[in-house]
Amino acid sequence: DAKTTQPPSMDCAEGRAANLPCNHSTISGNEYVYWYRQIHSQGPQYIIHGLKNNETNEMASLIITEDRKSSTLILPHATLRDTAVYYCIVQTGANNLFFGTGTRLTVIP
């Protein structure tokens, strides 16, 4: 599975959009981009995933560049409860999830 690079930490003002970047320059054609988050020491929580098209669900939007070498997770209106570690993971459907160190997002009141 391709390696990902994320900034170690980010801040976002409450109510503003949080844009979390991820680089995955070695991604291959059949690998998906997944985003999970971990609030405090709870179990990781699925947010969204995509292959090459942009995706949106009730939690977030995922923007994948045309060359698929990077992506951005967007939380449109961040709340204090969105403070968490966010993991960008690239994998094929047949493989297990391997977590990196993620981005620690702090939402500031």
Added chain:
Amino acid sequence: EPEVTQTPSHQVTQMGQEVILRCVPISNHLYFYWYRQILGQKVEFLVSFYNNEISEKSEIFDDQFSVERPDGSNFTLKIRSTKLEDSAMYFCASRGQFWTNEKLFFGSGTQLSVL
């Protein structure tokens, strides 16, 4: 939304003792996983399990570890002789289909403390 249930939420044991961590995956799921997270570190893959056998395991999952699906609903992780460095949060996860890029559902974890 369906949930993966883990028991107990906290387990304290003495070094050298055997411990069994229990998980009830989502009922129609076929693939099961154990992960662990040592305090302050990243979430680490331990083992995946399908059709009553191990599909993949990491270097961490040595002979001291074993997994079992003893009945139609439970999935267990056994550590035969615990060590201090086994202290961690252990997460169970499950998914339905392997090839359709389905998400993993994680339990809330069992905090294992080895004294």
